[in-house]
Amino acid sequence: MSVKIESLPAAELQILVDAPRYPQFLQLVQQGIILRRQVGCSLRSFLLDQLRLSPQFIEENIQTIFLDGKPVDDLDRAHVKDGCTLALSAAMPGLVGATMRRGGFYASLRAQISHGPDDPNASATAQGCVTIKFFNNVAHLLGKAFLQDTFFITSKNLEDFIRWSRPTDDIKAFLGEKPFDWKAFRAGNSNDELVRVRLKIV
Amino acid sequence: MDKILRIDMGAEGGPKMTEEPLGAYAGFGGRAMTSAVVSKEVPPLCHPLGAENKLVIAPGLLSGTIASMSGRLSVGCKSPLTGGIKESNAGGQAAQVLARLGYAAIILEGKPHGDDLYKIFINAEGVKITVDNSLKMLPNYDLVDKMKQQHGEKITCLSIGPAGEMKMGAASIAVTDMELRPTRHAGRGGVGAVMGAKGVKVIVLDDTGMKMRPPKDPEKFKEANKNWVEGLKKHPVTGQGLPAYGTNVLTNVLNEAGGYPTYNFKQGRFDGASRISGETQAETETARGGSATHGCHRGCIIQCSGTYNDKDGHFLTKQPEYETVWSHGGQCGNADLDSIAEMDFIEDNYGLDTIEMGVALGVAMEGGLLEFGDAQGAIKMLHEVGKGTPLGRILGNGAAFTGKAFGVERVPVVKGQAMPAYDPRAVQGIGVTYATSTMGADHTAGYAVATNILSVGGKVDPLKPEGQVELSRNLQIATAAIDATGMCLFIAFAVLDQPETFQALLDLLNAFYGLSLDADGVVTLGKTILKMERDFNIGAGFTAEHDRLPRFFKTEKFPPHNVVFEVTDEDLDKVYNW
Ligand code: SF4
Numbered sequence: 152m153s154v155k156i157e158s159l160p161a162a163e164l165q166i167l168v169d170a171p172r173y174p175q176f177l178q179l180v181q182q183g184i185i186l187r188r189q190v191g192c193s194l195r196s197f198l199l200d201q202l203r204l205s206p207q208f209i210e211e212n213i214q215t216i217f218l219d220g221k222p223v224d225d226l227d228r229a230h231v232k233d234g235c236t237l238a239l240s241a242a243m244p245g246l247v248g249a250t251m252r253r254g255g256f257y258a259s260l261r262a263q264i265s266h267g268p269d270d271p272n273a274s275a276t277a278q279g280c281v282t283i284k285f286f287n288n289v290a291h292l293l294g295k296a297f298l299q300d301t302f303f304i305t306s307k308n309l310e311d312f313i314r315w316s317r318p319t320d321d322i323k324a325f326l327g328e329k330p331f332d333w334k335a336f337r338a339g340n341s342n343d344e345l346v347r348v349r350l351k352i353v
Numbered sequence: 354m355d356k357i358l359r360i361d362m363g364a365e366g367g368p369k370m371t372e373e374p375l376g377a378y379a380g381f382g383g384r385a386m387t388s389a390v391v392s393k394e395v396p397p398l399c400h401p402l403g404a405e406n407k408l409v410i411a412p413g414l415l416s417g418t419i420a421s422m423s424g425r426l427s428v429g430c431k432s433p434l435t436g437g438i439k440e441s442n443a444g445g446q447a448a449q450v451l452a453r454l455g456y457a458a459i460i461l462e463g464k465p466h467g468d469d470l471y472k473i474f475i476n477a478e479g480v481k482i483t484v485d486n487s488l489k490m491l492p493n494y495d496l497v498d499k500m501k502q503q504h505g506e507k508i509t510c511l512s513i514g515p516a517g518e519m520k521m522g523a524a525s526i527a528v529t530d531m532e533l534r535p536t537r538h539a540g541r542g543g544v545g546a547v548m549g550a551k552g553v554k555v556i557v558l559d560d561t562g563m564k565m566r567p568p569k570d571p572e573k574f575k576e577a578n579k580n581w582v583e584g585l586k587k588h589p590v591t592g593q594g595l596p597a598y599g600t601n602v603l604t605n606v607l608n609e610a611g612g613y614p615t616y617n618f619k620q621g622r623f624d625g626a627s628r629i630s631g632e633t634q635a636e637t638e639t640a641r642g643g644s645a646t647h648g649c650h651r652g653c654i655i656q657c658s659g660t661y662n663d664k665d666g667h668f669l670t671k672q673p674e675y676e677t678v679w680s681h682g683g684q685c686g687n688a689d690l691d692s693i694a695e696m697d698f699i700e701d702n703y704g705l706d707t708i709e710m711g712v713a714l715g716v717a718m719e720g721g722l723l724e725f726g727d728a729q730g731a732i733k734m735l736h737e738v739g740k741g742t743p744l745g746r747i748l749g750n751g752a753a754f755t756g757k758a759f760g761v762e763r764v765p766v767v768k769g770q771a772m773p774a775y776d777p778r779a780v781q782g783i784g785v786t787y788a789t790s791t792m793g794a795d796h797t798a799g800y801a802v803a804t805n806i807l808s809v810g811g812k813v814d815p816l817k818p819e820g821q822v823e824l825s826r827n828l829q830i831a832t833a834a835i836d837a838t839g840m841c842l843f844i845a846f847a848v849l850d851q852p853e854t855f856q857a858l859l860d861l862l863n864a865f866y867g868l869s870l871d872a873d874g875v876v877t878l879g880k881t882i883l884k885m886e887r888d889f890n891i892g893a894g895f896t897a898e899h900d901r902l903p904r905f906f907k908t909e910k911f912p913p914h915n916v917v918f919e920v921t922d923e924d925l926d927k928v929y930n931w
Contacts, residue, residue: 311628
């Protein structure tokens with residue numbers, strides 16, 4: 152999905168959630184949240200400088216990475232571009248889990264879908280929008296911090312979450328200054344329009 | 354574990370049992386034992402439901418010991434689903450208990466003359482075989498409740514549900530877990546139908562008074578087990594990922610990779626994936642007072658299972674695993690986790706393989722029986738299977754049979770067995786294993802372990818296409834060897850990444866049996882098993898043409914990556930050249 156930076160909404164949906172209820176919202180980072188960041192750099196530099204992860208954290212916790220649905224082996228030769236989707240996961244079980252690992256011994260078993268090297272000169276550094284997905288232990292470790300910072304989500308994904316997750320009607324939320332009506336939102340027409348969101352864990 | 358129990362169900366005057374020493378089968382356990390007996394004693398051309406077929410139930414070499422993770426059970430026979438040899442593997446308590454009772458195998462042979470249904474009870478005092486026709490058509494949960502009333506709470510049951518009695522191709526054998534629930538199944542290949550054909554409804558095991566099996570070198574064994582447990586605990590997959598989320602942790606990852614077969618293998622992404630993912634499942638289980646971390650047998654420290662409660666907090670089923678969630682989820686276009694859990698329970702109760710049934714339902718949806726996503730309709734269909742209506746008997750005989758009945762072209766099976774949850778167009782290496790495995794399409798056949806450490810068949814160039822064939826071969830050899838030990842295949846990752854953990858596994862075997870097995874010995878064992886199985890299949894009429902994926906994998910592009918299966922037939926034919 153291509154997102155124009157100038158079309159990002161200004162009003163923010165603030166969701167006030169109790170700490171015990173917060174894990175329910177991790178489904179949002181599985182679906183993908185959109186972040187505004189500097190793009191046009193290598194994946195390694197994006198992880199370090201834009202997502203502010205330490206080299207040690209990456210090494211220890213992120214063994215499986217997909218860029219636009221393609222498993223990445225080399226963080227320096229894959230480039231993050233405006234509109235791309237980046238998914239981060241821990242090491243996975245099963246043979247197929249192992250094939251997805253970056254630079255793993257079994258990477259050849261999925262050679263047809265691997266992320267090839269990008270041309271390093273192809274994209275210029277600029278602000279852009281990137282869809283970020285956190286799975287499994289990575290969601291557990293990073294989800295809270297990223298959900299408490301501003302992110303964007305399509306109204307369709309938000310509606311999907313509200314409809315299928317455990318009921319959220321009792322959770323306080325404000326859109327700008329006004330109380331947010333979960334029921335009305337659920338009944339409305341959702342689409343690819345973006346909602347600016349921030350979670351406040353109380 | 355120094356004896357074999359044979360029961361001739363077709364003997365004059367009723368079933369006749371004999372106990373014998375291991376003889377030529379000494380040194381075999383698990384899959385090595387089942388495949389050795391089947392390949393040596395069963396005529397490959399026999400009818401799978403006939404008197405000449407045998408059902409072999411064998412604990413692994415390390416089952417019944419204090420070694421962690423050693424409680425997997427192998428069940429072997431000629432498969433009514435594939436027509437070839439079958440080893441179907443299950444967790445639960447049975448392997449440990451059977452091994453402690455001293456049995457390296459139970460072999461059911463012959464065919465009863467009437468239609469009586471039998472119960473077999475085994476404890477320290479011996480074996481009792483009785484007719485009990487009151488058990489007829491009981492689902493597994495009710496059956497186990499009845500066994501508890503008759504024999505108390507310290508038992509372990511191996512049983513078939515109505516599907517096994519009706520000899521369906523998707524029928525499983527249920528094994529009870531630590532809570533005495535029939536939640537673990539030797540699912541694949543219709544092994545339950547063979548037990549049904551032998552007229553055996555349930556085998557009740559009671560190991561009261563029996564001790565752990567003693568190792569030859571207790572000190573070394575204890576030390577090896579300590580290293581073994583440490584290795585499993587420190588690895589991120591076996592120490593963190595699997596305990597926290599179970600195998601269903603794969604849903605999001607396979608979906609992201611575009612390799613998650615959706616709407617009967619039409620596409621590689623499912624919109625509802627995050628609603629049925631392992632992460633969401635674990636969160637739901639915890640919020641409802643269930644649990645996301647639980648073992649299927651005592652001594653499991655990875656604990657990839659859990660307990661799934663309904664909305665009111667009552668037990669609904671054990672944590673459905675990845676394959677089950679996929680086959681009733683993405684394969685059927687269903688993103689409702691509660692309905693998936695309900696189907697898991699229904700299939701455990703009727704005694705059905707969850708992969709075969711989910712794929713059959715998806716195929717039936719494609720054939721127009723139901724809309725994709727119609728979870729309630731699918732549940733109704735499963736009850737038809739349990740009742741044995743004509744439609745239920747079609748579905749209960751698996752995906753290939755269902756595909757024929759409904760005129761569907763896209764039927765994802767190899768050798769008649771439904772494919773698991775990884776599309777071979779996205780992950781071509783696993784397609785090689787699906788195509789060439791002796792078992793039919795089976796993700797666990799080439800699952801595991803340490804091929805880089807073992808260096809089976811020399812070093813592989815992973816960038817060459819032949820690399821896929823080499824790797825698949827090596828994986829199949831290594832997996833066959835692990836299946837002989839009774840170890841759960843999920844140990845693979847710690848063993849794969851940590852040479853010292855692989856060594857701890859060898860040390861366990863060596864200290865227990867007084868052997869000096871090394872990596873080469875493991876390779877030889879794996880090759881021996883595969884050769885026996887392959888020879889059986891050749892005798893049963895299998896040729897190179899059976900080692901192929903269905904044609905549509907080569908002709909239909911698989912979105913989002915729009916790839917087809919590219920490994921050539923010539924390369925597939927090289928898998929067994931070693
Ligand atoms: S890891 Fe899972 S499948 Fe393996 S023994 Fe433990 S609970 Fe059973």
